[in-house]
Amino acid sequence: MVTAGDLYLLAVTVMALVALAVAIPVLLDIVREGRERLRQGRPEPPVEAEEPDDIDGVQCRHCGTVNDDGYAYCEECSRQL
Numbered sequence: 001m002v003t004a005g006d007l008y009l010l011a012v013t014v015m016a017l018v019a020l021a022v023a024i025p026v027l028l029d030i031v032r033e034g035r036e037r038l039r040q041g042r043p044e045p046p047v048e049a050e051e052p053d054d055i056d057g058v059q060c061r062h063c064g065t066v067n068d069d070g071y072a073y074c075e076e077c078s079r080q081l
């Protein structure tokens with residue numbers, strides 16, 4: 001026999017499941033947003049630092065010495081520019 005208590009329990013269970021079904025996408029959204037924020041918070045290497053246009057000559061990517069244009073190898077560390 002079904003009592004009022006059983007119906008109440010059933011109703012509460014259904015409501016809990018519905019609430020869960022509604023909450024899961026929201027929670028997933030929050031997690032995704034948090035990951036996105038973490039990724040954005042990581043400092044990206046500045047692109048301009050890799051190829052500076054304002055220096056005269058060729059900057060060695062190994063030691064940072066600026067060599068005159070036309071040189072294929074660094075005068076400081078002798079590695080290929």
Ligand SMILES: [Zn+2]
Binds near residue numbers: 062
């Ligand atoms: Zn060098």
